[in-house]
Ligand SMILES: *[C@@H]1O[C@H](CO)[C@@H](O)[C@H](O)[C@H]1NC(C)=O
Ligand SMILES: *[C@@H]1O[C@H](CO)[C@@H](O)[C@H](O)[C@H]1NC(C)=O
Ligand SMILES: *[C@@H]1O[C@H](CO)[C@@H](O)[C@H](O)[C@H]1NC(C)=O
Ligand SMILES: *[C@@H]1O[C@H](CO)[C@@H](O)[C@H](O)[C@H]1NC(C)=O
Ligand SMILES: *[C@@H]1O[C@H](CO)[C@@H](O)[C@H](O)[C@H]1NC(C)=O
Protein backbone atom coordinates (compact mmCIF):
# COMPACT_ATOMS: atom_id res chain seq x y z
CA UNK A 445 0.00 0.00 0.00
CA UNK A 446 1.87 3.04 -1.30
CA UNK A 447 5.54 3.55 -0.60
CA UNK A 448 6.83 1.36 2.20
CA UNK A 449 7.91 3.19 5.31
CA UNK A 450 11.68 3.84 5.21
CA UNK A 451 12.14 2.11 8.57
CA UNK A 452 10.65 -1.07 7.20
CA UNK A 453 13.10 -0.80 4.31
CA UNK A 454 15.91 -0.44 6.78
CA UNK A 455 14.74 -3.45 8.82
CA UNK A 456 14.50 -5.63 5.73
CA UNK A 457 17.94 -4.44 4.67
CA UNK A 458 19.56 -5.12 8.03
CA UNK A 459 17.89 -8.50 8.19
CA UNK A 460 19.08 -9.48 4.70
CA UNK A 461 22.62 -8.41 5.45
CA UNK A 462 22.63 -10.30 8.73
CA UNK A 463 21.24 -13.43 7.13
CA UNK A 464 23.76 -13.28 4.26
CA UNK A 465 26.64 -12.80 6.69
CA UNK A 466 25.41 -15.70 8.81
CA UNK A 467 25.18 -17.89 5.71
CA UNK A 468 28.63 -16.91 4.45
CA UNK A 469 30.05 -17.33 7.93
CA UNK A 470 28.68 -20.83 8.35
CA UNK A 471 29.72 -21.97 4.88
CA UNK A 472 33.24 -20.58 5.37
CA UNK A 473 33.42 -22.09 8.83
CA UNK A 474 32.49 -25.49 7.48
CA UNK A 475 35.01 -25.22 4.63
CA UNK A 476 37.87 -24.46 6.98
CA UNK A 477 39.70 -27.80 7.24
CA UNK A 478 40.19 -27.22 10.97
CA UNK A 479 36.42 -27.26 11.43
CA UNK A 480 35.52 -29.65 8.67
CA UNK A 481 35.05 -32.60 10.96
CA UNK A 482 32.38 -30.70 12.81
CA UNK A 483 30.10 -30.89 9.85
CA UNK A 484 31.17 -34.22 8.42
CA UNK A 485 28.71 -36.93 8.96
CA UNK A 486 31.08 -39.84 9.21
CA UNK A 487 34.67 -40.65 9.87
CA UNK A 488 36.26 -43.81 8.52
CA UNK A 489 39.03 -45.25 10.70
CA UNK A 490 41.96 -47.22 9.26
CA UNK A 491 40.38 -50.42 10.55
CA UNK A 492 37.29 -49.73 8.48
CA UNK A 493 34.97 -48.71 11.33
CA UNK A 494 32.78 -45.71 10.64
CA UNK A 495 32.06 -43.12 13.27
CA UNK A 496 28.82 -41.46 12.38
CA UNK A 497 27.82 -38.13 13.79
CA UNK A 498 24.78 -36.09 13.04
CA UNK A 499 26.32 -32.92 11.68
CA UNK A 500 27.55 -32.37 8.16
CA UNK A 501 27.87 -29.42 5.78
CA UNK A 502 24.68 -27.49 6.39
CA UNK A 503 22.16 -27.46 3.59
CA UNK A 504 19.87 -24.55 2.81
CA UNK A 505 17.26 -26.20 5.00
CA UNK A 506 19.67 -26.45 7.87
CA UNK A 507 20.65 -22.81 7.53
CA UNK A 508 16.97 -22.01 7.68
CA UNK A 509 16.69 -24.15 10.81
CA UNK A 510 19.59 -22.32 12.40
CA UNK A 511 17.84 -19.08 11.63
CA UNK A 512 14.55 -20.41 13.09
CA UNK A 513 16.45 -21.55 16.18
CA UNK A 514 17.74 -18.02 16.71
CA UNK A 515 14.25 -16.69 16.21
CA UNK A 516 12.76 -19.13 18.71
CA UNK A 517 15.45 -18.27 21.24
CA UNK A 518 14.80 -14.58 20.73
CA UNK A 519 11.05 -15.03 21.15
CA UNK A 520 11.52 -17.12 24.25
CA UNK A 521 14.03 -14.77 25.83
CA UNK A 522 11.45 -11.97 25.67
CA UNK A 523 9.54 -13.66 28.45
CA UNK A 524 11.00 -13.45 31.92
CA UNK A 525 8.44 -15.85 33.30
CA UNK A 526 8.87 -19.42 32.16
CA UNK A 527 9.70 -22.95 33.21
CA UNK A 528 13.04 -23.13 34.98
CA UNK A 529 14.04 -19.67 33.85
CA UNK A 530 15.85 -18.63 36.98
CA UNK A 531 18.87 -17.91 34.82
CA UNK A 532 20.03 -18.48 31.30
CA UNK A 533 21.06 -22.05 31.97
CA UNK A 534 17.50 -23.45 32.23
CA UNK A 535 17.28 -25.35 35.44
CA UNK A 536 14.92 -28.18 36.22
CA UNK A 537 11.45 -26.60 36.25
CA UNK A 538 10.07 -26.59 39.77
CA UNK A 539 6.35 -26.73 40.31
CA UNK A 540 3.93 -28.14 42.79
CA UNK A 541 1.88 -30.76 40.93
CA UNK A 542 -1.83 -29.98 40.73
CA UNK A 543 -4.11 -32.03 42.97
CA UNK A 544 -5.89 -33.40 39.95
CA UNK A 545 -4.82 -33.76 36.36
CA UNK A 546 -6.52 -31.33 33.98
CA UNK A 547 -8.89 -33.17 31.65
CA UNK A 548 -8.51 -30.34 29.12
CA UNK A 549 -4.85 -31.26 28.65
CA UNK A 550 -4.65 -34.20 26.24
CA UNK A 551 -1.62 -36.17 25.13
CA UNK A 552 -1.08 -38.67 22.30
CA UNK A 553 -0.14 -42.05 23.71
CA UNK A 554 1.11 -45.20 21.94
CA UNK A 555 0.47 -48.64 23.41
CA UNK A 556 2.03 -50.49 20.48
CA UNK A 557 5.43 -51.34 21.96
CA UNK A 558 6.34 -54.99 22.45
CA UNK A 559 9.56 -56.65 23.54
CA UNK A 560 11.01 -60.12 23.38
CA UNK A 561 11.08 -60.63 27.17
CA UNK A 562 7.34 -60.27 27.53
CA UNK A 563 5.96 -60.79 24.04
CA UNK A 564 8.52 -63.03 22.29
CA UNK A 565 8.57 -60.40 19.59
CA UNK A 566 9.74 -56.81 19.48
CA UNK A 567 7.64 -54.07 17.94
CA UNK A 568 8.41 -50.43 17.17
CA UNK A 569 11.89 -50.56 18.64
CA UNK A 570 15.14 -50.77 16.67
CA UNK A 571 15.77 -54.42 17.08
CA UNK A 572 12.84 -55.66 15.06
CA UNK A 573 14.27 -53.95 12.03
CA UNK A 574 15.97 -56.26 9.56
CA UNK A 575 17.95 -53.22 8.37
CA UNK A 576 19.93 -53.25 11.61
CA UNK A 577 22.81 -55.53 10.75
CA UNK A 578 26.00 -55.74 12.74
CA UNK A 579 29.41 -56.21 11.14
CA UNK A 580 32.09 -58.73 12.09
CA UNK A 581 33.17 -56.41 14.91
CA UNK A 582 29.73 -56.32 16.41
CA UNK A 583 29.21 -52.74 15.33
CA UNK A 584 26.26 -51.56 13.30
CA UNK A 585 27.14 -51.43 9.63
CA UNK A 586 27.07 -47.88 8.43
CA UNK A 587 24.77 -48.74 5.56
CA UNK A 588 22.29 -50.21 7.99
CA UNK A 589 22.05 -47.06 10.08
CA UNK A 590 19.03 -46.09 8.02
CA UNK A 591 17.43 -48.96 9.95
CA UNK A 592 17.83 -47.13 13.26
CA UNK A 593 14.36 -46.02 14.06
CA UNK A 594 14.92 -43.87 17.09
CA UNK A 595 16.75 -40.61 17.64
CA UNK A 596 16.44 -40.83 21.43
CA UNK A 597 16.86 -43.76 23.80
CA UNK A 598 14.14 -44.43 26.40
CA UNK A 599 15.14 -44.45 30.07
CA UNK A 600 12.73 -47.33 30.56
CA UNK A 601 14.57 -49.35 27.89
CA UNK A 602 12.76 -51.06 25.04
CA UNK A 603 9.66 -51.78 27.09
CA UNK A 604 6.46 -53.63 26.36
CA UNK A 605 3.18 -51.69 26.48
CA UNK A 606 1.73 -54.86 28.00
CA UNK A 607 3.96 -54.49 31.06
CA UNK A 608 1.71 -53.28 33.88
CA UNK A 609 4.61 -51.88 35.88
CA UNK A 610 5.63 -49.70 32.96
CA UNK A 611 2.09 -48.54 32.21
CA UNK A 612 1.45 -47.72 35.88
CA UNK A 613 4.64 -45.67 35.88
CA UNK A 614 3.51 -43.79 32.75
CA UNK A 615 0.18 -42.91 34.33
CA UNK A 616 1.92 -41.71 37.49
CA UNK A 617 4.18 -39.49 35.40
CA UNK A 618 1.22 -38.04 33.52
CA UNK A 619 -0.72 -37.40 36.72
CA UNK A 620 2.23 -35.51 38.14
CA UNK A 621 2.44 -33.48 34.92
CA UNK A 622 -1.26 -32.66 35.28
CA UNK A 623 -2.18 -34.16 31.90
CA UNK A 624 -5.67 -35.61 32.29
CA UNK A 625 -6.43 -37.43 29.03
CA UNK A 626 -4.42 -39.91 26.99
CA UNK A 627 -5.43 -40.16 23.35
CA UNK A 628 -4.54 -43.75 22.52
CA UNK A 629 -3.58 -44.83 19.03
CA UNK A 630 -6.38 -47.15 17.97
CA UNK A 631 -7.25 -49.59 15.22
CA UNK A 632 -10.00 -52.22 15.57
CA UNK A 633 -9.10 -55.61 17.08
CA UNK A 634 -7.26 -57.82 14.64
CA UNK A 635 -5.56 -54.97 12.80
CA UNK A 636 -1.85 -54.27 13.14
CA UNK A 637 -0.98 -52.28 16.28
CA UNK A 638 -4.52 -52.47 17.65
CA UNK A 639 -4.36 -51.69 21.40
CA UNK A 640 -7.23 -54.08 22.12
CA UNK A 641 -5.20 -56.49 24.26
CA UNK A 642 -3.98 -53.71 26.57
CA UNK A 643 -7.08 -51.49 26.71
CA UNK A 644 -8.59 -52.97 29.86
CA UNK A 645 -5.33 -52.68 31.76
CA UNK A 646 -4.63 -49.21 30.37
CA UNK A 647 -8.09 -47.96 31.34
CA UNK A 648 -7.68 -49.19 34.93
CA UNK A 649 -4.16 -47.80 35.29
CA UNK A 650 -5.32 -44.46 33.91
CA UNK A 651 -8.39 -44.29 36.11
CA UNK A 652 -6.35 -45.05 39.21
CA UNK A 653 -4.45 -41.84 38.52
CA UNK A 654 -7.48 -39.74 37.61
CA UNK A 655 -6.65 -39.93 33.92
CA UNK A 656 -9.18 -40.63 31.17
CA UNK A 657 -8.82 -42.35 27.82
CA UNK A 658 -9.92 -41.19 24.36
CA UNK A 659 -9.28 -42.97 21.08
CA UNK A 660 -6.98 -41.77 18.32
CA UNK A 661 -8.65 -43.59 15.44
CA UNK A 662 -6.11 -44.46 12.78
CA UNK A 663 -6.83 -45.44 9.17
CA UNK A 664 -6.46 -49.21 8.72
CA UNK A 665 -6.25 -51.55 5.81
CA UNK A 666 -9.36 -51.43 3.66
CA UNK A 667 -11.25 -49.21 6.08
CA UNK A 668 -14.71 -47.98 5.27
CA UNK A 669 -16.95 -45.76 7.32
CA UNK A 670 -19.43 -48.55 7.70
CA UNK A 671 -16.82 -50.95 9.07
CA UNK A 672 -15.36 -48.29 11.35
CA UNK A 673 -18.74 -47.46 12.90
CA UNK A 674 -19.46 -51.14 13.42
CA UNK A 675 -16.13 -51.45 15.24
CA UNK A 676 -16.73 -48.33 17.35
CA UNK A 677 -20.08 -49.80 18.34
CA UNK A 678 -18.31 -52.96 19.53
CA UNK A 679 -15.76 -50.82 21.37
CA UNK A 680 -18.49 -48.83 23.15
CA UNK A 681 -20.42 -51.95 24.04
CA UNK A 682 -17.32 -53.39 25.67
CA UNK A 683 -15.75 -50.31 27.27
CA UNK A 684 -18.37 -47.56 27.03
CA UNK A 685 -19.46 -47.80 30.66
CA UNK A 686 -15.88 -47.84 32.00
CA UNK A 687 -15.23 -44.79 34.17
CA UNK A 688 -11.84 -44.41 32.50
CA UNK A 689 -13.43 -43.41 29.18
CA UNK A 690 -13.17 -39.68 28.55
CA UNK A 691 -16.46 -37.94 27.84
CA UNK A 692 -17.41 -34.41 26.85
CA UNK A 693 -20.76 -32.73 27.44
CA UNK A 694 -22.54 -32.04 24.14
CA UNK A 695 -26.27 -31.78 23.37
CA UNK A 696 -26.99 -32.51 27.05
CA UNK A 697 -25.19 -35.81 26.96
CA UNK A 698 -21.73 -36.93 28.03
CA UNK A 699 -20.27 -38.30 24.83
CA UNK A 700 -17.10 -40.33 24.21
CA UNK A 701 -14.42 -38.53 22.22
CA UNK A 702 -12.84 -39.81 19.01
CA UNK A 703 -9.89 -38.12 17.38
CA UNK A 704 -9.76 -39.29 13.74
CA UNK A 705 -6.46 -39.24 11.86
CA UNK A 706 -6.65 -38.56 8.09
CA UNK A 707 -10.43 -39.01 7.89
CA UNK A 708 -10.99 -37.59 4.44
CA UNK A 709 -10.14 -40.57 2.32
CA UNK A 710 -13.49 -41.90 3.51
CA UNK A 711 -15.14 -38.92 1.82
CA UNK A 712 -16.68 -35.87 3.46
CA UNK A 713 -20.18 -36.63 2.18
CA UNK A 714 -19.97 -40.11 3.67
CA UNK A 715 -18.96 -38.54 7.00
CA UNK A 716 -21.78 -36.00 6.70
CA UNK A 717 -24.36 -38.76 6.22
CA UNK A 718 -23.26 -40.09 9.58
CA UNK A 719 -22.37 -36.95 11.54
CA UNK A 720 -25.13 -34.61 10.39
CA UNK A 721 -28.24 -34.77 12.61
CA UNK A 722 -30.28 -35.09 9.43
CA UNK A 723 -27.88 -37.43 7.62
CA UNK A 724 -29.23 -40.59 6.01
CA UNK A 725 -27.42 -42.79 8.55
CA UNK A 726 -27.00 -40.25 11.32
CA UNK A 727 -25.51 -41.48 14.56
CA UNK A 728 -26.48 -38.30 16.40
CA UNK A 729 -28.53 -38.97 19.52
CA UNK A 730 -28.00 -42.69 19.08
CA UNK A 731 -25.93 -44.98 21.29
CA UNK A 732 -23.04 -44.42 18.86
CA UNK A 733 -23.02 -40.63 19.17
CA UNK A 734 -19.70 -39.10 20.09
CA UNK A 735 -17.54 -36.03 19.80
CA UNK A 736 -15.64 -36.54 16.54
CA UNK A 737 -12.49 -34.46 16.10
CA UNK A 738 -10.87 -34.67 12.64
CA UNK A 739 -7.26 -34.04 11.72
CA UNK A 740 -6.67 -30.73 10.00
CA UNK A 741 -3.42 -30.78 8.04
CA UNK A 742 -3.93 -28.76 4.85
CA UNK A 743 -5.74 -25.47 4.58
CA UNK A 744 -8.33 -27.13 2.34
CA UNK A 745 -9.25 -29.47 5.21
CA UNK A 746 -11.14 -26.60 6.84
CA UNK A 747 -13.88 -27.06 4.28
CA UNK A 748 -13.73 -30.85 4.59
CA UNK A 749 -14.14 -30.62 8.37
CA UNK A 750 -17.14 -28.39 7.91
CA UNK A 751 -18.69 -30.45 5.13
CA UNK A 752 -18.17 -33.67 7.08
CA UNK A 753 -19.87 -32.10 10.12
CA UNK A 754 -17.09 -33.01 12.52
CA UNK A 755 -17.46 -31.55 16.01
CA UNK A 756 -13.98 -30.12 15.86
CA UNK A 757 -10.46 -30.50 14.57
CA UNK A 758 -6.91 -31.01 15.83
CA UNK A 759 -3.49 -30.42 14.32
CA UNK A 760 -1.40 -33.35 15.67
CA UNK A 761 1.90 -32.75 13.86
CA UNK A 762 4.89 -31.82 15.99
CA UNK A 763 6.63 -29.73 13.36
CA UNK A 764 5.80 -26.04 13.26
CA UNK A 765 5.48 -25.28 9.53
CA UNK A 766 5.20 -28.95 8.59
CA UNK A 767 1.54 -28.57 7.64
CA UNK A 768 -0.83 -25.61 7.49
CA UNK A 769 -2.54 -26.80 10.68
CA UNK A 770 0.67 -27.38 12.60
CA UNK A 771 1.99 -23.86 11.84
CA UNK A 772 1.67 -21.68 14.92
CA UNK A 773 1.19 -18.58 12.79
CA UNK A 774 -2.07 -19.99 11.39
CA UNK A 775 -3.66 -20.72 14.75
CA UNK A 776 -5.31 -17.32 15.17
CA UNK A 777 -7.07 -17.69 11.85
CA UNK A 778 -8.03 -21.27 12.74
CA UNK A 779 -9.57 -20.00 15.98
CA UNK A 780 -11.67 -17.61 14.01
CA UNK A 781 -12.69 -20.36 11.60
CA UNK A 782 -13.60 -22.57 14.59
CA UNK A 783 -15.67 -19.83 16.24
CA UNK A 784 -17.50 -18.93 13.06
CA UNK A 785 -18.49 -22.54 12.57
CA UNK A 786 -18.98 -23.53 16.23
CA UNK A 787 -16.20 -26.09 16.03
CA UNK A 788 -13.88 -27.25 18.77
CA UNK A 789 -10.25 -26.40 17.97
CA UNK A 790 -7.49 -28.46 19.59
CA UNK A 791 -4.06 -26.96 18.81
CA UNK A 792 -1.28 -29.49 19.37
CA UNK A 793 2.12 -28.59 20.77
CA UNK A 794 5.29 -30.66 20.89
CA UNK A 795 8.72 -30.58 22.53
CA UNK A 796 10.29 -31.06 19.08
CA UNK A 797 10.53 -33.62 16.31
CA UNK A 798 13.46 -35.91 15.48
CA UNK A 799 13.31 -38.72 13.00
CA UNK A 800 16.68 -40.31 12.21
CA UNK A 801 17.57 -38.85 8.82
CA UNK A 802 14.55 -36.58 9.08
CA UNK A 803 16.52 -33.61 7.76
CA UNK A 804 14.44 -30.54 7.24
CA UNK A 805 11.28 -31.97 8.80
CA UNK A 806 13.02 -32.32 12.18
CA UNK A 807 12.55 -29.64 14.83
CA UNK A 808 15.26 -29.36 17.50
CA UNK A 809 14.06 -28.94 21.07
CA UNK A 810 16.26 -25.96 21.90
CA UNK A 811 16.31 -26.89 25.60
CA UNK A 812 12.55 -26.48 25.83
CA UNK A 813 12.23 -23.21 23.93
CA UNK A 814 10.41 -24.94 21.12
CA UNK A 815 7.81 -26.30 23.54
CA UNK A 816 7.46 -22.92 25.22
CA UNK A 817 6.76 -21.02 22.01
CA UNK A 818 4.18 -23.65 21.02
CA UNK A 819 2.46 -23.49 24.42
CA UNK A 820 2.27 -19.72 24.30
CA UNK A 821 0.83 -19.82 20.79
CA UNK A 822 -1.75 -22.42 21.90
CA UNK A 823 -2.64 -20.45 25.04
CA UNK A 824 -3.12 -17.32 22.95
CA UNK A 825 -5.88 -19.06 21.00
CA UNK A 826 -7.94 -19.48 24.20
CA UNK A 827 -8.61 -23.01 23.01
CA UNK A 828 -10.47 -24.92 25.72
CA UNK A 829 -8.45 -28.07 25.03
CA UNK A 830 -4.83 -28.46 24.00
CA UNK A 831 -3.09 -31.57 22.72
CA UNK A 832 0.50 -32.56 23.36
CA UNK A 833 2.33 -34.55 20.68
CA UNK A 834 3.42 -36.82 22.29
CA UNK A 835 3.98 -38.92 25.40
CA UNK A 836 5.88 -41.69 23.64
CA UNK A 837 6.04 -41.40 19.85
CA UNK A 838 9.69 -42.49 20.01
CA UNK A 839 9.90 -43.05 16.28
CA UNK A 840 9.04 -39.41 15.74
CA UNK A 841 11.29 -38.17 18.52
CA UNK A 842 8.40 -36.08 19.85
CA UNK A 843 8.17 -37.85 23.21
CA UNK A 844 8.22 -36.20 26.63
CA UNK A 845 8.87 -39.57 28.27
CA UNK A 846 12.31 -39.71 29.97
CA UNK A 847 15.26 -40.38 27.65
CA UNK A 848 18.87 -41.17 28.61
CA UNK A 849 22.17 -40.67 26.80
CA UNK A 850 23.10 -43.86 24.94
CA UNK A 851 25.46 -45.21 22.31
CA UNK A 852 25.03 -48.25 20.17
CA UNK A 853 28.12 -49.12 18.19
CA UNK A 854 28.94 -45.96 16.31
CA UNK A 855 25.45 -44.55 16.67
CA UNK A 856 25.04 -41.81 19.24
CA UNK A 857 21.47 -41.22 20.35
CA UNK A 858 20.22 -37.73 21.06
CA UNK A 859 19.48 -36.90 24.69
CA UNK A 860 18.15 -34.13 26.92
CA UNK A 861 21.55 -33.07 28.27
CA UNK A 862 22.49 -30.86 30.05
CA UNK A 863 19.16 -31.67 31.63
CA UNK A 864 17.93 -34.72 33.45
CA UNK A 865 16.06 -37.54 31.69
CA UNK A 866 12.78 -36.28 33.18
CA UNK A 867 13.29 -32.71 31.95
CA UNK A 868 10.53 -32.69 29.32
CA UNK A 869 8.02 -34.32 31.65
CA UNK A 870 8.73 -31.60 34.21
CA UNK A 871 8.60 -28.93 31.55
CA UNK A 872 5.24 -30.20 30.31
CA UNK A 873 4.01 -30.26 33.92
CA UNK A 874 5.13 -26.68 34.45
CA UNK A 875 3.46 -25.41 31.30
CA UNK A 876 0.24 -27.38 31.80
CA UNK A 877 -0.07 -25.87 35.27
CA UNK A 878 0.64 -22.41 33.89
CA UNK A 879 -2.01 -22.92 31.22
CA UNK A 880 -4.50 -24.40 33.70
CA UNK A 881 -4.21 -21.42 36.03
CA UNK A 882 -4.52 -19.05 33.10
CA UNK A 883 -7.65 -20.70 31.71
CA UNK A 884 -9.35 -21.63 34.98
CA UNK A 885 -11.80 -18.75 34.80
CA UNK A 886 -13.11 -19.76 31.36
CA UNK A 887 -16.52 -21.35 30.99
CA UNK A 888 -16.89 -24.97 31.88
CA UNK A 889 -18.44 -26.17 28.63
CA UNK A 890 -16.15 -26.41 25.61
CA UNK A 891 -18.98 -25.98 23.09
C1 LIG B 1 33.01 -40.64 17.44
O1 LIG B 1 32.11 -39.53 17.44
C2 LIG B 1 31.70 -39.10 18.72
C3 LIG B 1 30.64 -38.03 18.55
O2 LIG B 1 31.10 -37.00 17.74
C4 LIG B 1 32.92 -38.62 19.49
O3 LIG B 1 32.52 -38.19 20.77
C5 LIG B 1 33.92 -39.76 19.59
O4 LIG B 1 35.08 -39.32 20.25
C6 LIG B 1 34.27 -40.31 18.22
N1 LIG B 1 35.09 -41.50 18.37
C7 LIG B 1 36.30 -41.59 17.84
C8 LIG B 1 36.99 -42.89 18.11
O5 LIG B 1 36.79 -40.70 17.17
C1 LIG C 1 22.29 -20.60 37.45
O1 LIG C 1 23.10 -21.54 36.76
C2 LIG C 1 24.29 -21.92 37.39
C3 LIG C 1 25.02 -22.91 36.50
O2 LIG C 1 24.25 -24.03 36.22
C4 LIG C 1 24.03 -22.47 38.79
O3 LIG C 1 25.25 -22.73 39.45
C5 LIG C 1 23.20 -21.48 39.60
O4 LIG C 1 22.89 -22.01 40.85
C6 LIG C 1 21.92 -21.17 38.81
N1 LIG C 1 20.93 -20.41 39.57
C7 LIG C 1 20.99 -19.12 39.94
C8 LIG C 1 19.78 -18.62 40.65
O5 LIG C 1 21.94 -18.41 39.71
C1 LIG D 1 8.17 -54.94 33.46
O1 LIG D 1 8.86 -53.72 33.63
C2 LIG D 1 9.64 -53.68 34.81
C3 LIG D 1 10.16 -52.26 34.94
O2 LIG D 1 10.88 -51.88 33.80
C4 LIG D 1 10.73 -54.72 34.74
O3 LIG D 1 11.51 -54.69 35.91
C5 LIG D 1 10.10 -56.08 34.57
O4 LIG D 1 11.09 -57.05 34.36
C6 LIG D 1 9.14 -56.08 33.38
N1 LIG D 1 8.40 -57.32 33.39
C7 LIG D 1 8.46 -58.19 32.38
C8 LIG D 1 7.64 -59.42 32.55
O5 LIG D 1 9.10 -57.99 31.36
C1 LIG E 1 38.64 -48.99 15.02
O1 LIG E 1 39.35 -47.82 15.32
C2 LIG E 1 38.70 -46.88 16.15
C3 LIG E 1 39.57 -45.65 16.30
O2 LIG E 1 40.87 -45.98 16.62
C4 LIG E 1 38.40 -47.53 17.50
O3 LIG E 1 37.68 -46.61 18.32
C5 LIG E 1 37.55 -48.76 17.25
O4 LIG E 1 37.30 -49.40 18.49
C6 LIG E 1 38.25 -49.71 16.30
N1 LIG E 1 37.36 -50.82 16.02
C7 LIG E 1 37.77 -52.08 16.05
C8 LIG E 1 36.73 -53.09 15.77
O5 LIG E 1 38.94 -52.38 16.29
C1 LIG F 1 -11.29 -54.87 0.84
O1 LIG F 1 -12.53 -54.26 0.61
C2 LIG F 1 -13.17 -54.67 -0.57
C3 LIG F 1 -14.43 -53.83 -0.76
O2 LIG F 1 -15.12 -53.70 0.43
C4 LIG F 1 -13.48 -56.17 -0.50
O3 LIG F 1 -14.11 -56.60 -1.69
C5 LIG F 1 -12.18 -56.92 -0.31
O4 LIG F 1 -12.43 -58.28 -0.12
C6 LIG F 1 -11.42 -56.38 0.89
N1 LIG F 1 -10.13 -57.00 0.98
C7 LIG F 1 -9.70 -57.67 2.04
C8 LIG F 1 -8.36 -58.30 1.93
O5 LIG F 1 -10.36 -57.74 3.06
Ligand SMILES: *[C@@H]1O[C@H](CO)[C@@H](O)[C@H](O)[C@H]1NC(C)=O
Nearest residue numbers: 542543544546880881884885
Ligand atom coordinates in the same frame (compact mmCIF):
# COMPACT_ATOMS: atom_id res chain seq x y z
C1 LIG G 1 -10.11 -22.84 39.61
O1 LIG G 1 -10.67 -21.77 40.37
C2 LIG G 1 -11.53 -22.18 41.42
C3 LIG G 1 -12.16 -20.95 42.04
O2 LIG G 1 -11.28 -19.89 42.04
C4 LIG G 1 -10.74 -23.03 42.42
O3 LIG G 1 -11.57 -23.47 43.46
C5 LIG G 1 -10.14 -24.21 41.69
O4 LIG G 1 -9.32 -24.96 42.57
C6 LIG G 1 -9.31 -23.77 40.50
N1 LIG G 1 -8.90 -24.93 39.75
C7 LIG G 1 -7.66 -25.11 39.32
C8 LIG G 1 -7.40 -26.36 38.57
O5 LIG G 1 -6.77 -24.30 39.51
